[in-house]
Amino acid sequence: xPDTAWHIIEVVVMLLLPLLMAGGxxxxxxxxxxxLQDRYGPNxxxxxxxxxxxxxxxxxxxxxxxxxxxxxxxxxxxxxxxILMSVLASFAxxxxxxxxxxxxxxxxxxxxxxxxxxxxxxxxxxxxxxRSKYPLLGxxxxxxxxxxYEVFMGMSLLGVVMMAGSFDLSTIxxxxxxxxxxxxxFVGFVVFFIAGLAETRRTPFDLPEAESELxxxxxxxxxxxxxxxFYVGEYLGITLVSALMTVLFFGGWLGPILPxxxxxxxxxxxxxxxxxxxxxxxxxxxxxxxxxxGWKVMLPLTLINLLVTAAVILAT
Amino acid sequence: xxxPTIDLxxxxxxxxxxxxxxxxxxxxxxxxxxxxxxxPNKDQPYECGVVPxxxxxxxxxxxxxxxxxxxxxxxxxxxxxxxWAISLRELGTSALVEMFVFIVILLVGYFYAWKKGVFEWx
Numbered sequence: 447x448p449d450t451a452w453h454i455i456e457v458v459v460m461l462l463l464p465l466l467m468a469g470g471x472x473x474x475x476x477x478x479x480x481x482l483q484d485r486y487g488p489n490x491x492x493x494x495x496x497x498x499x500x501x502x503x504x505x506x507x508x509x510x511x512x513x514x515x516x517x518x519x520x521x522x523x524x525x526x527x528x529i530l531m532s533v534l535a536s537f538a539x540x541x542x543x544x545x546x547x548x549x550x551x552x553x554x555x556x557x558x559x560x561x562x563x564x565x566x567x568x569x570x571x572x573x574x575x576x577r578s579k580y581p582l583l584g585x586x587x588x589x590x591x592x593x594x595y596e597v598f599m600g601m602s603l604l605g606v607v608m609m610a611g612s613f614d615l616s617t618i619x620x621x622x623x624x625x626x627x628x629x630x631x632f633v634g635f636v637v638f639f640i641a642g643l644a645e646t647r648r649t650p651f652d653l654p655e656a657e658s659e660l661x662x663x664x665x666x667x668x669x670x671x672x673x674x675x676f677y678v679g680e681y682l683g684i685t686l687v688s689a690l691m692t693v694l695f696f697g698g699w700l701g702p703i704l705p706x707x708x709x710x711x712x713x714x715x716x717x718x719x720x721x722x723x724x725x726x727x728x729x730x731x732x733x734x735x736x737x738x739x740g741w742k743v744m745l746p747l748t749l750i751n752l753l754v755t756a757a758v759i760l761a762t
Numbered sequence: 763x764x765x766p767t768i769d770l771x772x773x774x775x776x777x778x779x780x781x782x783x784x785x786x787x788x789x790x791x792x793x794x795x796x797x798x799x800x801x802p803n804k805d806q807p808y809e810c811g812v813v814p815x816x817x818x819x820x821x822x823x824x825x826x827x828x829x830x831x832x833x834x835x836x837x838x839x840x841x842x843x844x845x846w847a848i849s850l851r852e853l854g855t856s857a858l859v860e861m862f863v864f865i866v867i868l869l870v871g872y873f874y875a876w877k878k879g880v881f882e883w884x
Contacts, residue, residue: 457776461784511789511796515805527785534781538774549773556844577819578807590826593833600840604847611851613844666808671792675785734883737829741881745836745872749865752843756850756858 456548460537464689467718468681473498475681475722482726502674509670514576517667521575526668526675529568533682536561540689541616543699543706554615555607558690559600562645565683566592569647572676573664584663587653587733591644594740595651598748599641605634605755606694619698628695630758633751635695637744642687642721644740646680649725653733688717828880839868 473488473496480487489495513519539554541547551557566589573585607613609630610621621627628635644651655663665676692698692713699706731739807814843861850857875881 453773453776457773457780461777461780465784507792507795509796510798511792512804514807516807523789527782527789530785530788531778531781534784535774535778538777548777549770551770576807577817579809579814579820582820582822586822586826590829594829597833597836597840600837601843604840604843607844608847608850611848613848661808661810670796671788674792675788737883738881741832742876749869752847753858753862753865756847756861759850760855760858 453548456546457538460540460542460548461534463542464534464537464682464685465678467685468678469499469503470496471681471684471718472502472677475725478719478722479726482723506671506674511670511672514578514667516577518575518577521571522667523672525568525572525575526672526679528571529565529679530675530682532561532564532568533679533686536686537689539615540686540693541619541698542710544616546707547616550616551614553613555603555613555618555694558686559596559603562599562686563596565645566596568679569664572668576664576667578667580660580662580666581664584655584660584666587660588647588664591647591651591653591736591740594737595641595644595744598637598740598744599645601745601748601752602634602637602641603694604752605631608755608759615693615698619693619700622697622700626695626697631695631751631755633747634755635691637748637751638691638694640744642691643724644736646683646687646721648680648684648721650728650731651736652730653736684718684721685714688714688721691717825880825883828875832875832880835871836868839864 476498477487477489477495480489487495488498491497491501513522536558538548539551539557541550547554569588569592570585573581573583573588576582576585606618606627609627610618612618612621618627643649647653647655653663655665660666665673668676689710692710696713696717697709698713699710701709701712842864846853846857846861
């Protein structure tokens with residue numbers, strides 16, 4: 447059955463590509479942060495340090511896979527698996543190029559939101575099941591932060607949905623032939639970018655794992671590959687959010703001359719680099735600032751954006 | 763190609779199955795290769811070297827619970843707005859007015875929570 451074979455090719459591409467990107471990102475981020483902070487970063491393994499990811503993987507495999515005797519064993523083991531599964535499943539709806547998506551779902555955007563909500567379970571359960579104080583605090587913080595930012599993450603996308611008239615990601619990309627949605631939906635883009643940083647627990651909002659106060663937050667008790675999965679999961683999350691921003695605001699695969707997937711990968715890579723530079727540029731916010739910023743500024747802003755977009759659409 | 767719906771289910775099942783298989787594979791390889799060593803000093807929660815005083819299952823700030831309740835409220839609201847956003851063009855201006863009223867009612871509760879200090883953390 448050629449259909450089945452094609453499905454399998456799509457699935458393998460959409461699983462391996464994000465994993466490879468996330469693996470490569472672990473090195474790219476450390477190198478880039480090093481350059482931005484006027485130091486070298488990892489430059490010993492391979493020519494420019496790009497083989498560091500292999501060295502890291504081998505090292506993680508060689509570490510003791512310690513499950514704390516005081517921890518809740520099944521939950522402790524399941525937590526990293528949940529984050530990997532939920533993020534990888536989200537990639538199923540991302541259209542790499544015209545007609546190339548594992549599942550061209552007509553509610554693709556809702557599927558993404560549902561899967562990103564599942565990620566909350568992973569960090570909250572990891573923190574709780576560790577039965578240790580720092581992870582517990584990190585897990586609680588992560589849960590409150592992710593829930594708070596989840597609310598307006600979903601609503602910030604409604605402007606795009608209204609303009610395209612669909613939740614289907616391919617239709618949304620096709621709707622941007624004349625003008626990328628980042629123009630008319632600039633407020634929505636900014637809100638989604640900030641929410642995306644908070645959802646992937648990136649630096650201005652990396653309170654759940656703030657090294658200076660919580661050591662490593664929710665994964666303080668994790669070691670070996672379980673820690674590795676959390677680590678890769680964070681970069682998978684960044685890749686996912688960047689890919690989604692490309693699809694929703696930057697015209698996905700649309701672009702002149704080059705084939706669609708190169709444009710998609712190019713735009714996604716640029717957005718990922720922006721996320722990394724943000725980490726180098728901004729300090730960590732305080733937790734009360736984080737929560738009140740989300741609820742008091744971003745949520746009203748999203749609601750206003752929603753109503754204004756609706757009014758403009760109806761007026762034209 | 764059986765039917766579009768079944769096709770979608772198969773695609774998602776494939777994606778989830780391979781994703782789960784990868785997670786299990788990673789954990790299993792790590793479990794096989796990793797060295798093991800026992801030491802009673804390792805068998806306690808990490809607290810920067812200080813001997814842990816009490817169990818980590820301590821009562822937590824009620825604020826986290828309030829945030830969870832607010833999340834349920836606002837996410838339900840979002841769920842209500844999704845279908846509205848899709849069919850806005852067909853429904854026309856009356857839908858916009860109705861949504862405006864809906865959001866104003868919601869904002870009453872929102873400002874109540876604000877005044878009650880739900881968004882303030884000390």
